[in-house]
Amino acid sequence: MKRKQYNNDFKKTIVELYRSGTSVGDLHREYDVSEVTIYNWIKALSPVEGGDGLTPKDIAEIQKENLRLQQEVDILKKAMVIFARK
Template sequence: MGSKNSRNYSEDFKKMVVELYHSGQSVSSLSSEYGVSEVTIYKWIKAFTPVAGEENQLTPHDIAAIQKENLKMKQEIEILKKAMAIFARK
């Protein structure tokens, strides 16, 4: 199999490409111009396009970040509850 060409693009670059797509440029032209595969650009479009119909428009990327932070907070709360139980016994 061929080697996988993996590059890390900044979030600003990804958002810029998505904005260019929303301003009317085609995915194929963006792919040619910036050297990014069309599949990758479609992933970025899905991740950085706001969910329609919401007042505070969130992208799937934003929602995933919120969910990750929420999980971390739930874990921290459980740790604090256990610590409180230990200190309450003393």
């Protein structure tokens, strides 16, 4: 069984329809998308409370970038110690 792939515009449209009052059941029947998938899209594309409009996906990307930058800083600190000895 092959998984269906949906583009981001389609996902956003479904979520907007849900927010405008269309039930998940109606969206499921009309667009042939599982209810669980629709609920996942709603969760992923809804802003986090107190997050200034950031979605959970945005926050995850920011955390990933923050970790990468912290690792770079740690490497530079170690290099600075090595070069300071010379």
